[in-house]
Amino acid sequence: MNKFTKEDFNNFQKFYRANFINSLSGFKSANLIGTISKEGKTNLSLFSSAFHLGADPALIGLIQRPTSVRRDTFENLCQTNYLTINHINKDIINKSHLTSARFDQDECEFEKCNLTKEFKDDFIAPFVKESRLQIACSLNEIIDIKANNTKMLILNIESVYLNNDIILENGTIDIEKIESVAISSLDSYHSTTLEKRLKYAKENY
């Protein structure tokens, strides 16, 4: 195998380095984050950084890039306390990827990217109608990460929308059945094939 060190990373061109380092942790989740400002302006943004944080209480984490420039998702979350997490599926990869383009503040990604805004059950933030697993979250805590000026957003899972028929007997949700995708690096979208579903590990099983 070939070895790459910190010194090599420093010598990489900026976008080459971003692609390379973004690949290293492995496959990532693919979600659209829906928010609304206190004036009622909606925003939709692609995040590959949502991660499981805990089941009891039910928590999800999200990494927010440095807020030295305008970050609508973060601003809106701070204003309203709520956001939605919507799984990206195979059918909406292109539209979802486009939400990461730079739009003007008065343009809404829902319209520009041809995705459908959905409000339900009095939840203030918009869901993505095309998504087959939607999560309503409230803000629990914002943690500053000194190492690179990012923030970890800790979110309470308030409610979840999905079809009963993708829930397996043991509670696992079959996210492959709804064609949720995985992301690698900054540019690659993958569908999945179940290789194995394994029992709780015990020695000599």
Next chain:
Amino acid sequence: MNKFTKEDFNNFQKFYRANFINSLSGFKSANLIGTISKEGKTNLSLFSSAFHLGADPALIGLIQRPTSVRRDTFENLCQTNYLTINHINKDIINKSHLTSARFDQDECEFEKCNLTKEFKDDFIAPFVKESRLQIACSLNEIIDIKANNTKMLILNIESVYLNNDIILENGTIDIEKIESVAISSLDSYHSTTLEKRLKYAKENY
């Protein structure tokens, strides 16, 4: 779609809830974490919580479950300051899953799970020889997460081992080519198929 609320989560049986909530964020990375104690005892542990944190400086995050019980990975990291992250590929799913079984403190997961310990370039923590993408990390910071008593481990990427031929022209690493797997929920291992590799998003592309 069916709706599930916090109240429903509370009424779920414990393992059902763990499987259900663990499914929600989407696909997760699949890594084996190698550590060594100051007495030289090695440990190997499966984590599905490694996530990209930043490219410059190169950082990876890892969620450490509550340390109210013995956690060898965390103990060893605190003692030595170093760990390795090793991608799990299709060929070592079963062996990797088995590392999550409860072994005695004097048993080593490498031997019990039939995975090969590899030391190289004077790095103190052991790599997994069967892994095709190996990362050497040092500890940057430990952040306590009050919401559920977990910790976020912030890790500096010191060096990376992989074959040159999986690096694409733009720096993206083709982790599908080395058959790295994705995890969903607590029990499901998935291989991937590239659907799309998309250019940096611009409006009307």
